[in-house]
Amino acid sequence: MPEVVITCDWTMMSNHHGKEFLGFGTTTPAYILPEQAYQKLFFPTMEVDENGYPQQAPYGMRKIEASLMDAGVDARIVHPSFLDRYMPGPAKVLMVSGHDYFGLNPPSSTFAGVMHKDPLNCVNFKRMLSLPHVLEARRQGMKLIAGGPCAWQLSPATQMKIPWIGEFVRSIGGVDSIVEGEADLYVRDLVRKALADEFLPPHVVLTPKDAPKVEEISTIRYPSVNGLIEIGRGCCRGCSFCSVTTRPTRWYPLEKIEQELKINAKIGIKKGLLHSDDVYFYGSPNVMPREDKLLPLLSLAKKHYAQVGWSHVAIASLMTRPKLLSKCAEILIDDKQSWWGVEVGVETGSPRIITAAMPGKVAPFKASQWPELVVQAAGLMNDNHVFPACTFIVGLPQETEDDVRMTIELIDRLWDFRAILVPMFFVPLGHLKNKDWFRRDRLSDVQQELLKRALSHGLRQSKTMMRDFFDWETDHARAYRATFRGFVGFLEVIAKMNGLWSTPRHPADSIRDPNLYPDRLPIPTIPMRE
Numbered sequence: 180m181p182e183v184v185i186t187c188d189w190t191m192m193s194n195h196h197g198k199e200f201l202g203f204g205t206t207t208p209a210y211i212l213p214e215q216a217y218q219k220l221f222f223p224t225m226e227v228d229e230n231g232y233p234q235q236a237p238y239g240m241r242k243i244e245a246s247l248m249d250a251g252v253d254a255r256i257v258h259p260s261f262l263d264r265y266m267p268g269p270a271k272v273l274m275v276s277g278h279d280y281f282g283l284n285p286p287s288s289t290f291a292g293v294m295h296k297d298p299l300n301c302v303n304f305k306r307m308l309s310l311p312h313v314l315e316a317r318r319q320g321m322k323l324i325a326g327g328p329c330a331w332q333l334s335p336a337t338q339m340k341i342p343w344i345g346e347f348v349r350s351i352g353g354v355d356s357i358v359e360g361e362a363d364l365y366v367r368d369l370v371r372k373a374l375a376d377e378f379l380p381p382h383v384v385l386t387p388k389d390a391p392k393v394e395e396i397s398t399i400r401y402p403s404v405n406g407l408i409e410i411g412r413g414c415c416r417g418c419s420f421c422s423v424t425t426r427p428t429r430w431y432p433l434e435k436i437e438q439e440l441k442i443n444a445k446i447g448i449k450k451g452l453l454h455s456d457d458v459y460f461y462g463s464p465n466v467m468p469r470e471d472k473l474l475p476l477l478s479l480a481k482k483h484y485a486q487v488g489w490s491h492v493a494i495a496s497l498m499t500r501p502k503l504l505s506k507c508a509e510i511l512i513d514d515k516q517s518w519w520g521v522e523v524g525v526e527t528g529s530p531r532i533i534t535a536a537m538p539g540k541v542a543p544f545k546a547s548q549w550p551e552l553v554v555q556a557a558g559l560m561n562d563n564h565v566f567p568a569c570t571f572i573v574g575l576p577q578e579t580e581d582d583v584r585m586t587i588e589l590i591d592r593l594w595d596f597r598a599i600l601v602p603m604f605f606v607p608l609g610h611l612k613n614k615d616w617f618r619r620d621r622l623s624d625v626q627q628e629l630l631k632r633a634l635s636h637g638l639r640q641s642k643t644m645m646r647d648f649f650d651w652e653t654d655h656a657r658a659y660r661a662t663f664r665g666f667v668g669f670l671e672v673i674a675k676m677n678g679l680w681s682t683p684r685h686p687a688d689s690i691r692d693p694n695l696y697p698d699r700l701p702i703p704t705i706p707m708r709e
C-alpha cells in the first residue's frame with residue numbers, strides 16, 4: 180500500500196478515446212447536454228487494475244512517480260475513483276496534478292467566459308478534492324501537495340485575485356505545499372519532509388537553475404496516456420505570454436526515448452505522441468531544424484508505434500526547412516497511418532503584435548512576413564497530411580482593433596485549411612504574468628466576430644476531417660464517428676440559431692493554389708538551408 184498517492188481528476192485520467200485532441204473537450208462546460216454525455220464523448224474512464232492503479236496515466240505524473248520510486252519512496256498513481264482504498268488510511272501524502280485546475284487557462288477560460296459556466300476540468304477537480312474520504316484523511320493529518328503546469332492557479336497571488344478559489348481552498352482545509360516549475364528533483368526532498376511530518380514550504384517557485392539535467396530526469400516506470408513521451412524540454416523563442424520560454428532547452432538522447440517507447444509498446448499502445456515545445460527542432464541548439472537528428476527520431480518512434488503524432492511545432496520552424504516535412508511524411512505515412520496531428524501557435528494575423536509580444540516566434544523570418552508564412556505553412560502541412568490544431572490569442576495587452584481585423588483576414592485566408600482553429604483569451608503567464616486577465620465583458624464587436632469566424636471554420640472543417648480522425652475501421656469507430664458527426668451538427672445548429680455562425684464575406688485566396696507553395700515563399704533576404 181503506497182504511502183504517497185499521486186492523482187488527478189477524471190477529465191485528465193482518461194485516454195480520450197486514444198485521441199489526445201479530444202481532451203480539449205474537457206475544457207468546455209457541460210452545455211445543454213448532461214455531464215455524462217460529455218464524459219462519454221471526451222473523457223471515458225481509464226482501465227485500472229485491482230489496486231486502482233490506472234493502465235495509463237498522464238505523462239508528467241508518471242515522471243514524478245518514477246522520480247519518487249527511483250529515490251526509494253513508496254509512491255503510486257491511483258485513479259481518482261479508487262482513492263477511498265487509500266484514505267483515510269495508509270496514504271500519508273496526496274499529490275495532485277493538473278493542466279488547468281480551475282479552468283483559468285486557455286481555452287477553458289474562453290469557453291467558461293462565453294458560456295458563463297465552470298468548465299468540466301474545474302468541476303471535476305473541485306469534486307475530487309471534496310470527496311468525503313479525502314476530506315476525512317485531511318482532517319486526520321494527510322498532507323496535500325499540488326503541482327503540475329497549472330500549480331500557479333493555487334498560489335496565494337491567484338487566491339487573492341480570484342476570491343472563490345481562496346474560499347474553495349479553505350473549504351478543503353488548505354494545501355500544504357504548492358510547487359511551480361520542474362520539480363523532478365525537488366519533489367523527492369519535499370515528500371521525505373511530508374512523510375516525516377516536517378514543515379513544508381507553502382509555495383515554491385522553482386527557477387531555471389533548479390531544472391534537472393537530462394541525465395537527472397527519471398524514465399517512466401509505467402505507461403503514459405496515449406503513448407505520449409517527452410523528447411525534450413524548453414523553448415528558445417521567448418514569447419512574452421508563455422511560461423515554457425523561461426526553461427532551458429534540453430533534448431533527450433534516443434536511448435532514453437526508446438526506453439519509454441518500449442514501456443508503452445509493451446502493453447500494446449500502438450499510437451503515440453512525441454512531446455516537446457517544437458518537435459521539428461529535436462536535437463537543435465538554435466532555431467534551425469536538424470534533419471540528421473529529427474529523421475532518426477521519427478524512425479525510432481515508428482519502430483515502436485504504428486501511428487506517431489507530434490505535440491507542438493512552430494510555423495517558422497516548418498518554413499525554415501519546408502522540404503524536411505515531406506521527408507518526415509515519408510517516414511510516418513504508410514498503410515497504418517494516413518495523417519498526423521500537431522498543435523501550432525498562430526496566435527495572431529498582425530505583424531505588429533508579433534513584434535510587440537512574440538518577436539522570437541517568427542525567427543529567422545521578419546515579422547512583416549508572418550501572415551504569408553502562416554498561409555504557406557498551412558498549405559505545407561495539409562500537403563504532407565498534417566492536420567493541426569492552431570491556437571489564436573484574443574486580448575493580448577498590446578492588441579488593437581486593427582490587429583484583430585488582421586487576424587480575421589488571416590482566418591479567411593485559411594478557410595479551406597484542414598485544421599481546427601482554437602481562439603483563446605489572454606491569460607497572464609510568463610513575462611506578462613502581472614497583467615490583467617482578458618474577460619468576456621471586454622469583448623469588442625470585432626473580437627466577437629473573430630470568435631464566431633474561428634468557431635464556424637472549426638465546425639466546417641471538423642466534418643471534413645471526421646473520416647481521417649476516426650480512421651480505424653471497426654463498428655466501434657463507426658459508432659463514434661456517427662456520434663461525433665451528430666455532435667458537430669448539433670453545435671452547428673446551435674451556433675446558427677444563436678447568431679454565432681460567420682463566414683468570410685469575400686472568397687479568400689485558397690491555400691490549395693499551387694502557385695502559393697512553395698515557389699512564392701516570401702523570404703528574399705533569408706537564406707534557405709535546403
Ligand code: SF4
Pocket residue numbers: 414415416417418421422423424456493524540
Ligand atoms: S514558441 Fe510556443 S513554446 Fe516557445 S515561447 Fe513561444 S509560445 Fe512558448
